[in-house]
Amino acid sequence: MSRSKTYRALVLQVRQSGEQNREAVFFTQEEGIIRATLFGGPKSKLRSYVSSFHQGTLWVYEDPVRNSKKITDFDVQFWRPALRESYARLMAGSTLLEIVLASQGGGSSWEEAFTLTTETIETLNTISEQSIPSLVTYFFWNWLKQLGLLPELDQCQHCACTVRPDEVVWYSSLKQQALCGSCITGEEHTQKAGLFPVNGGGRRWIGRILELPPSQIERYRLDEPSLRQVQQLGTELLQHALGEPIRYWETL
Numbered sequence: 244m245s246r247s248k249t250y251r252a253l254v255l256q257v258r259q260s261g262e263q264n265r266e267a268v269f270f271t272q273e274e275g276i277i278r279a280t281l282f283g284g285p286k287s288k289l290r291s292y293v294s295s296f297h298q299g300t301l302w303v304y305e306d307p308v309r310n311s312k313k314i315t316d317f318d319v320q321f322w323r324p325a326l327r328e329s330y331a332r333l334m335a336g337s338t339l340l341e342i343v344l345a346s347q348g349g350g351s352s353w354e355e356a357f358t359l360t361t362e363t364i365e366t367l368n369t370i371s372e373q374s375i376p377s378l379v380t381y382f383f384w385n386w387l388k389q390l391g392l393l394p395e396l397d398q399c400q401h402c403a404c405t406v407r408p409d410e411v412v413w414y415s416s417l418k419q420q421a422l423c424g425s426c427i428t429g430e431e432h433t434q435k436a437g438l439f440p441v442n443g444g445g446r447r448w449i450g451r452i453l454e455l456p457p458s459q460i461e462r463y464r465l466d467e468p469s470l471r472q473v474q475q476l477g478t479e480l481l482q483h484a485l486g487e488p489i490r491y492w493e494t495l
């Protein structure tokens with residue numbers, strides 16, 4: 244028995260499959276990540292529709308016996324041409340899609356993860372280029388929230404003191420916990436490479452952006468050194484969760 248299904252979908256990846264066909268990976272609001280085959284040669288109109296960053300309504304014909312899915316139509320509502328016209332946007336966008344793919348779409352709620360991803364990609368299409376690093380950092384931390392992996396940064400996990408709002412907190416990637424200034428002095432020399440500082444401004448920024456839609460990110464600016472700290476820790480935590488490197492900051 245075969246059946247048709249409709250999804251709200253974002254194209255994550257498209258790959259050649261054989262001579263004529265393509266294999267597409269979508270992030271859907273209904274079922275998370277799905278893979279489906281796009282049949283047809285270079286003249287097929289669907290081929291230009293099913294392309295990374297495009298978002299819309301997807302129709303899929305499912306064959307449970309063969310365990311295969313075939314794309315029957317894709318009505319694109321968001322084309323996002325700016326993502327292909329700027330290297331910075333394309334790099335940032337590709338990194339976000341890779342993270343979604345590597346974490347199998349998130350985990351807790353498809354709808355929330357889908358909204359976060361598509362709104363961030365949509366904002367990336369229109370935001371000023373200088374705000375792109377903030378937006379990517381926004382996504383990293385909100386994605387960690389989706390994965391249920393936000394670290395406790397307001398309390399030292401070693402001496403249990405509550406850190407002052409202006410105090411620097413050190414996240415130890417080896418111990419996977421936050422430490423106050425007095426608790427790191429002993430291990431500073433042996434584990435220096437695994438310690439990530441986050442100052443008070445950075446922690447407040449994280450707290451704020453977790454409550455905001457991505458379109459509001461330019462309203463909450465963070466100074467360059469603090470943003471760098473928040474970026475580095477966010478990257479470290481995501482890499483640890485995904486078990487693979489995130490190369491975004493290297494390519495800038």
Ligand SMILES: [Zn+2]
Pocket residue numbers: 399400401402403404422423424425426
């Ligand atoms: Zn402490």
